[in-house]
Amino acid sequence: MPPYPTGSWMPVALSADLPAGTVMPAQSPAGRVALWRGRSGRVSAFADRCPHRGMRLSHGFVRGETLSCIYHGWGYAQAGNCVRIPAHPALTPPETVRVATQHVEDGGGIIWISAGEPTGGPPRFEGLAPVRSMTVEAGIVALEEATGTSTAGGLLDYTNADTSVRLLLAPEGPARTLMHVLIDEDSNPDERITASRAAEALRRAAEHIERGGTGR
Ligand code: FES
Incomplete structure (x- = not known):
């Protein structure tokens, strides 16, 4: 995991990918977490290790407002x-039996986890809505080379013959990036599909570059 400055936020998942009453694994600045949403809709992020015998809590299940x-x-x-x-x-379980939690925010369709104590809220991207997330087996440098642009304001722009998308990137290692695809919030379903296909093409191009291929 690349270093995230203390207090910064990492976009770890899309809100739509974590329905109420479910749990999923995710990467956070502090390592792997069990990300879960209670029946009330509130999101929590736990270290992905049960304090009892170390089972991954992301394999568990949600009951009401608890993760089992x-x-x-x-x-x-x-x-x-x-x-x-x-x-x-x-x-009554002793207070000392507890799992480490992380600061989590759910807003604008994106779930964020902070690196340590947050110094403010996570970024907001007005007028944009998330379409999907995908894991790219390539680093930010390869993604920038594939788009021909540089990351600015936390977003990378990508334009091809069919569409333009904004990409919110969460580095998970030197050659692995979680990529969230954002488009204009007024886009129709066909435009969302076109954006999704453009992101797939970009993913393939970046992975090709990461493997030593040439860019555009
Ligand atoms: S490992 Fe026993 S309850 Fe989690």
Whole structure:
């Protein structure tokens, strides 16, 4: 994971990809997390390791406003404290049994996690709406070469013969990037499909460059 300055925000997923009552794995500035949304709609980010015996919590399941581990069913509230141990139903779990949590914000269709203590809110991109996310097996440099432009204001512009898209990039390693595709919020379904196809073409071009191929 590349360094994220303390207090900065990483766009880790699209809101639409995490419906209420579900959990998914994601990469954060501090490593892998279990990203989950309670039935109320609130999003939480936990370190992806159960304090009991280390099972990945992203394999677990959501019950109301708690995340339960798939292995022995220990349940954790949004604050990270354990609230339920099925093998000992009469026991109130000690306060010391808790999973590490991270600061998370859900706004503008994007879920963000901060690197350490946030110094402000995450960026907002007025007039833009997310279409989809995809993982690109290439770094930012290869993506910039494939687009022929540079990242500015947190976004990379890409224009081909059919459309223009804005790309919100989250580096996950020197040669791996999570790419969120944003377009004008008034776009129609056909324009969204065209944007999605353009992003796929860009992904292939960047991965080709990353493997040592030539750019445009
Ligand atoms: S490993 Fe999670 S409850 Fe046992």
